Amino acid sequence: MKSLLVLFSYHHHNTEKIANVFAKVLDAQIKTPQQINTEELQEYNLIGFGSGIYGAKHHKDLLDLADILPQVTNRKAFIYSTSAFTGEAKVAKDHSLLREKLQSKGYMIVDEFACKGFNTNSFMKYFGGMNKGRPNAEDLKHAEEFAQNLKQNLQKK
16 A cells, blocks of 8 residues: 655644654655645555644645645545644544545545644743643554554555
8 A cells, every 4th residue: 555645744843743653654655735746646545634723724735735636536535633622523623624625636535633732823822832742652652543543444445
């Protein structure tokens, strides 16, 4: 299974820490949206799309990439993120715009992952931020389990 992770992570590199765990388990390359040649995406069986969450959605660069992706048929993808707040409903909402864009291009979203990340955006910087030290060892363990489950489930099919 040939895998690729498309990642935009710059603030505290929270999402990059998660992507590095995924990359190790899935033996995947990591590229930024700017490094993607949309034609090369045909080479991959699984593509993960992720970034931090900004204003309740993925980073603009990742969303812009999703807009220009060519139409595909049943190409497998997953979505991941780090953010200040998590919870099933919050993550579903945060991922909704990227999910809709990918599905409209023919991507089949096979799973989604999210965890807390250190946040110093907006007024938070004046209080030392929130979720300091996140993602932590437990978050990285969850990321590894997520990737292993993803790999096992896709190999069965």
